[in-house]
Amino acid sequence: MSSRKERVELIRKIQDSRDSKVLVYFTGDRRPFSSQIAEDAVLPLYKHLLALKVAESNTERIDLFLYTRGGDVGVPWRIVTMIREFCSEFSVLIPYKAHSAGTMVALGADRIVMGKKAELSPIDPTLVRAVIGEATVPPPEISVEDVSSYISFMRERANITDQSALAQVVSQLASHLTPLTLGSVNRQYSHIRLVARKLLTSRKEKIEEGRIGSIIQALTEKMYSHGHAIGRMEATELGLPVDKPDENLETLIWNLYQEYERLLQLTEPIDPEELLTRENKEEYAIDSIPIAIVETIPKLDMFELNTLFRRKRQVPPNPQININMNLGLPPGIDPTKLPQNFQQIVQQLMGQIAQAIPQIVQQEIVRQSPIVGIEGRTFGGMWKEKTGETI
Incomplete structure (x- = not known):
């Protein structure tokens, strides 16, 4: 199990190696509780930057240690511009995955x-896809580039160049997607390019316009x-400012990643079916599952949530429930002539039976209802400060 003491020591060694201050933003992807870059992390990140400024004499160089599978593409610009308010040089340390919105932060x-x-x-x-004539939970998603690629495919690969034919192609697309979804696709298509350009031009070392476009x-x-x-080889070929760490720094970065991997139990997915079977329960709750972390030497914040798993059963329309308790006194015994204390015992037993009947009925319904x-x-779910804890 990871401990804050061990992580802080690794962070300190990375800082010493790079003459920088390290801010960790780690969004876990433990199944089925994957977390993502989101707006709610901006304030915790800001508080950590303030803590770094107070605790450390020099914050000229800040390294963001980042692990994420992606998230809200509107957040990277907020994170990058905020960090730049606290330093003159900003770098990203990537031990493993920095996908999608994480890549935008790196830009x-x-x-x-x-x-x-x-x-x-x-x-x-990707966007949540509002469709015509159907509804699903969770709602389906659609890639913004897929819509553009569809039209390009019909025009370039299928050789449909006639304007009326292209109009029919778009009409077919519109029959499956709502006008609002198509409008959102167009906005996101432009927005992602605008934000990527702003991020690339925010760097200290300016790059050529042609390279930005490519x-x-x-x-x-x-x-x-x-x-x-x-x-990293392909990223370098794209023209991104990639640095390869030396062996010592490589080891430190990977060891720090493994500490968070253990803390968030990324390699231990939760199987709801196995869990309910093992516990022999119809429902099972787990409290305070950590799914994301913001950490610096002065502070630790974790995003935790609670979850409830429940079996879904198909109750038959007419369940057959037969409860025969076979209760009764032996023949020839008059209950009014029984001693008073015996009558009280019988009444208590009848009360216990009455309480047990609903449970028996429930168990029988469950037995007859297939999963x-x-x-x-x-x-x-919320961010919680954990600085004083040993986790």
Whole structure:
């Protein structure tokens, strides 16, 4: 199990190695509780930056130690500009995954320190898809670039160039997506490129306009799978300011990642079915599951949530419930002639039986109702300060 003392020591060694101050933002991806870059982390990050400024005499260089599978593409700009208010040089340390919105954060860094396992990814965003004539929970998602690619495919690959034919293609698309969704696609298409450009131009070392355009195009259009992993060699070829750590720093960065991996139990997914079977329960609650961390030497904050798993059963329309208690006194015994204390005992027994009947009925309904799935819900999620704790 990871401990704050061990993590702080690793953070301190990284700081000494790079003559910087380290701010950790780690969004876990333990199944089924994956967390993402989100607006609610901005305030905890700001408080850590304030704590660094008070606790440390020099914050000229800040390194953001980042692990994430992605998130809200509107948040990276807020994070980058906020961090730049506290330093003159901003770098990102990537031990493993910095996908999607995490890659956008890296675009705004002066240097991107990528270990051997480090991964960036394309930055094409997805939207919740409002569809016509159907509703699903959770709602389906659609890639913004998929819509653009569909039209490009019909025009370039299928050789449909006639305007009336293209209008029919768009009409078919509109029959499956609401006008509001199509409008959102257009806004996100422009927004992601605008934000990526602003992030790239926020760096201290300015880059050529042509390179900016090629980087944005590569990350939004030229990599045709959102799951494509961009290693440090490919990131360098794209024109990003990648640094390879020396062996000592590489080891420190990877060891710190492993501390968070253990703390958030990333390699130990929760299987609701196995859990309910093992506990022999119809529902099971787990409290205070940590899914994201913001940490510096002065402070520790964790995002925790609660969850409840419950078996879903298909209750038959007419369950057959037969309760035969076979209760009664032997023949020839008049209950009015029984001693008073015996009558009280009988009444107590009858009361216990009456209380047991609902449970028996419930058990019988459960027995007759086949399991059709497992549902889960999370609640009570919030950031909590854990600085004084030993976790």
